[in-house]
Amino acid sequence: MFIRNVLTTLIIGLTSVSAAFASGGDGPAIPSQDWSFSGAFGTYDKAAMQRGYKIYREVCASCHAMKRVYFRNLEALGYNEAQIKNIAAEYTVINKEPNDEGDMFERPALPSDAFISPFANDNAAKYANGGALPPDLSLIVKARGNGSNYITGLLTGYEEHPPHGQEVADGQYWNTYFPGHKLSMAPPLMDGQVSYEDGTPETLDQYAHDVVQFLTWASDPHMEIRKSTGFKVIVFLLMFAGVMLSVKRKIWSDVH
């Protein structure tokens, strides 16, 4: 068998039968969106983040936790202290410590509390979702390659009818951009589902854009200061390099 393969390889070298590069990817390329936060001077769009947060609260949060984001972090979305306190107070949490009688008790959430998870633990979340665990969204953009574009693609990439020859089981949905295409999450967003107060169009594309803006911030809350610090650091280093080059040249100028 092996010898035969070797021999045929040699023959191929002579006859050169059709050779094709096998494509590496799976499914169509993810379209790139135009983001306010991309580029060296990118910043988050606060209004979009607020709308995105509204979508998260009204839609995503019924299944997906965001355990690493705290109400106090909402300051970055442009809310003030009182607003944050009111938002937090809409939720109740079980206090970490028991009360004086030794019983656990519920209290209104405070800005220092993390976002409230929809399920008590992963097992409860799986049980309620037909065995599939809805991932925590705090880091979802960083935890997926090309995160912001991928998630936008995922949210808008559902097809009601799978392509010819493909079948989708009950409780699964065809998604163009999901690896393997068969996704347990039902299409979460549709036109007009969440009402916007600022007159922004209530369309699926807009929703996806806004919620991804919010999720990108949640994954990478220090992006703005990171980039602005980086600019200063690099300018400083460039000037330093220029001065050092001149010092070095001057010192080396008397070497023959």
Next chain:
Amino acid sequence: MGHGPRDGFDNPIIEWVDSRLPIFTMMQKEYGVFPTPRNFNWFWNFGAIAMFMLITMIVTGIVLAMHYTADTKLAFDSVERITRDVNGGWLLRNLHMNGASFFFIAVYIHMFRGIYYGSYKGPRELLWILGVVIFLLMMATAFIGYVLPWGQMSLWGATVITNLFSAIPFVGEEYIMPLLLGGFSIDNATLTRFFALHYLLPFVIFAVVFLHIWALHVTGSNNPLGIEPKGPQDTLPFHPYYTMKDFFGMIVFMILYAWFVFYAPDALGHPDNYIPANPLVTPPHIVPEWYFLPFYAILRAITFNFNLFMLAGLGLLAVFMVEFIWRYKPKYLSGAQGILLLVAGGGLAVFGLLADFNQTWAIPMTASTDVPISAKFGGVLAMFGSIGLLVVLPWLDSHPIRSARFRPLFRVAVLVFTLSVFVLGYAGSQPSDKVYLSACLGDAQACEAIEHGNADHIEAGHEPTVLALDNTMIAQAFTALYFSFFLIILPLLSRFEKGRELPTSIHEAVLAKKQKAGA
């Protein structure tokens, strides 16, 4: 160090200290007036840059350790807390995680320079070996450090790599693995010991770096011409000439480093490591950090067992190589015996390999259950062997000329070797079964069916032969190239390469170059 006569210092405090502990005299001698070849090029910056990266890693690491919790339940959260809540924690973490990559970049360039300019040759063999020890310690430290954030890649990378030790015959599975892990799998006990070691090893590296520099200051530096300085006209004092040059190079390197830290902090990492470790779910495609990829490719390239036929064949070939290639003149064997050795060894090895591929032949002692070195263990040996070869490099290449500038064949060999390391790195990043090139031989209709993914519809008896060049084959070819560079090409070149005429002195070469540039 620092013994012998002292010149004394004007400053009374410095003089007071120096007369009791001549540390200033030593600094003056080793870093001030230290005679350094005057013809360094920019490749000679990377030792200082690597030192700068080591210090950056230690300093940021100590501060990060103050915020980190080594507990499987808390580790991921504590790292996220560092990036989200600790003041400037995002910066420290980005500096540390990209710092590892940039430390390796600096060290790889430093190593390339060492090979290209023959810096490993006598009298600098020990200096070079200490460098390889540093490299091994760095790899251990980096691997262990990648486990600490306790993401999916941390856990599964660690699982895959620690499982390598189970390949060690007799003791691996039963004794070494439990000892290494402190349990039955990578768990809390493993994480806490890895953290302790990750804190310790950098200081061990620092100590070996000290020895490395000490050895350097005994022999003095090599230089692009590879000839020893003959007198003061060939050297410059280290300060200010090379301190300032190193400083400038360091800042340029920092610009690149800063660009990654501030604008692409996650570009060199893997997204899966932002998913908390889950012992029940393996990521679809496990890849190590980029700096391990060439070695990972070598590990995966060994897909065949080493049965007794192959080992016997390789043994005979080794005898041939020692006798006829490494030695200038055969000592024990005649030419005819050599040819016999070559044919017998090669034949046995090829036969063993064929017997391994074709298990249906049922040749005795080739079944995968009774081979002395399984594919898995073979991979481990090849991977460690690929680094081990660096240790013996000074003896594999015994050519009297150091620098590739005066050895045109060696220069081509080094560049091809470097290219093979890059190709291996790429192969390490891709799935083993990835097909680059395929050709279909036989029935045209059947071939078309395969191309359209309808292989089920092909009539029996009309199956075409599909030939595919996959990732494993690439890795195997370039692994062979990697090993033959050390074991065959270098010894052969040591014997047969004539080399160009060396300049008489560094000073003259520099002057000649200047005149040429001026003319």
Next chain:
Amino acid sequence: MSADTDTTNDNTPHSAHDAEGETRRDFMQLLASAFGVIGGALAAWPLINSLNPAKDTLALATVEVDISGIPKGEAKTIMWQGKPVFVRHRTEEEIKMAEAVEVQSLTDKQSDKERVQRPEWLITVGVCTHLGCVPVGQKMTDTRGDYGGWFCPCHGSHYDTSGRIRKGPAPKNLAIPPYEFINDTTIRIG
């Protein structure tokens, strides 16, 4: 960084042109040193600053306490910034005792009025100002010292019903944390 020692075998005479070069070199070296020092200091700052309290720690810097359940004469201990805070519901008698003290006779001269917002509620940090022990006296049954307040068992400091040091080695009165009454039954500390 003295580079002015002429280390080469250069024998060209030093002309005016060279001297000018010298000054420029000195200036550039000075500038380079300045960049180095400033850069080093700027790089050191994030390392040091990271050791300051983190945002999650600061977020817990205030606590709200329901004080409706504390009967007269009793006290409650609350955890605030990792330290105990004593919230004492004082009796009429205790208030009188605290107010009657001659301020000038005290080690740390403070009147009771300066130490409370509402006389019936005394809120102090429960850390002895001597060496940081937690004084006893929160429960009615505790030893409350010679002045009916708190008694620090470590080195025998006695505090009165206003939390002022009266006897013993402690140099100062028990500290008053920043607090405010949100309503009659809730206070916010911090």
